[in-house]
Amino acid sequence: MKITGFEAMTLAVPEDEPLANMPEEAGRTRPVVALRLRTDAGIEGIAVTFYGGKMTGSLRVAVEELAALTISEDPLRIEAVIAKLVNGTGDSCGPGGIFTLALSAIDIALWDIKGKALEQPLWKLLGGHRDRVPTYASGALRRGLTDDQAQLAAQTLVDKGFTEMKTQMALPGNPAPADEERRVRVIRDVIGPDIKLMCDINQRWRPEQAIDLGHRVEDVGLFWLEDVTAHDDYQGLARVTAALKTPIAGGEYVWGIKPFRQMLEARSVDIVMVDILRAGGVTPWMKIAGMAEAFNLPIVSHVMPEILVHLVAACPNGLTVEYMPWMIPLYKETPVIEDGHLVLPSGPGLGLEFDEKALAGFRA
Numbered sequence: 001m002k003i004t005g006f007e008a009m010t011l012a013v014p015e016d017e018p019l020a021n022m023p024e025e026a027g028r029t030r031p032v033v034a035l036r037l038r039t040d041a042g043i044e045g046i047a048v049t050f051y052g053g054k055m056t057g058s059l060r061v062a063v064e065e066l067a068a069l070t071i072s073e074d075p076l077r078i079e080a081v082i083a084k085l086v087n088g089t090g091d092s093c094g095p096g097g098i099f100t101l102a103l104s105a106i107d108i109a110l111w112d113i114k115g116k117a118l119e120q121p122l123w124k125l126l127g128g129h130r131d132r133v134p135t136y137a138s139g140a141l142r143r144g145l146t147d148d149q150a151q152l153a154a155q156t157l158v159d160k161g162f163t164e165m166k167t168q169m170a171l172p173g174n175p176a177p178a179d180e181e182r183r184v185r186v187i188r189d190v191i192g193p194d195i196k197l198m199c200d201i202n203q204r205w206r207p208e209q210a211i212d213l214g215h216r217v218e219d220v221g222l223f224w225l226e227d228v229t230a231h232d233d234y235q236g237l238a239r240v241t242a243a244l245k246t247p248i249a250g251g252e253y254v255w256g257i258k259p260f261r262q263m264l265e266a267r268s269v270d271i272v273m274v275d276i277l278r279a280g281g282v283t284p285w286m287k288i289a290g291m292a293e294a295f296n297l298p299i300v301s302h303v304m305p306e307i308l309v310h311l312v313a314a315c316p317n318g319l320t321v322e323y324m325p326w327m328i329p330l331y332k333e334t335p336v337i338e339d340g341h342l343v344l345p346s347g348p349g350l351g352l353e354f355d356e357k358a359l360a361g362f363r364a
């Protein structure tokens, strides 16, 4: 089989918040690049990439330039194709940034092709540890909400059957520690003691602040505190991790494979979170998962549950899938949630098909 063609398109996907209907700003859109990679066997691999912001046009061109380098390569030899792309460009303009975001799209599309060629769903190709995995609602309980809105949104998520959900601290403005503390307590009051509640700081605290606030909310029983300080302050994170009983999650901002070695050796986190686009695709994500396993640590996903459900289900140390529904509108069908678990699809590859009508409407 050979790669024969490709199509990349820029899309503007509405930033809805379908889980609790709490959009941050009505009418806002998120720029996304979608890719189709075609083969002489008639099999097409699909992928999306983003985080390009105002440079999403450049990201689309980067995807096209890398895709052009894959023409006439064997899509089943994924490491060989990736090596060609890295040798051809990434040695100079990587690691990280637009290069890696573009490379990720190619890697994801190649795995989709491989799954379709072998007629197996990706989660089975990658290991197939489980056929359903826990998932948590994300994006609804944001820091910008009032306490009342946060309570209403939390109740909506419980009513929808979610058994795990994530909120945020590091509230806007200059909140007193008591305000920060109150936010997680009012949510806990609504959801009760049995729902797993995660809390994301998005790198906004200093280590000593994280230790102080972490101690103040210890009795709330958070499932994890996420990105409590700058993602590459491995020693600062390690201080927080050592000081708190609550598990510390981190890693979504880390690019590629190698910095995870530093993060894990420094004992910076208790739970390893990997973003597939910043990692470089499915291939490096799975390698990082193996590294985490060697350190006896669980691994969790970041955004794109419709794709990441395969990876988390494949690994013995996969803990839970972030159900952040940003990209759901792009597809005809996505994995369903039953009793707080995502059910793995049986279709080959990613098991996803672009919704052509939706895509036409999102064309930027």
Ligand SMILES: [Mg+2]
Binding pocket: 200, 202, 226, 227, 252
């Ligand atoms: Mg996060």
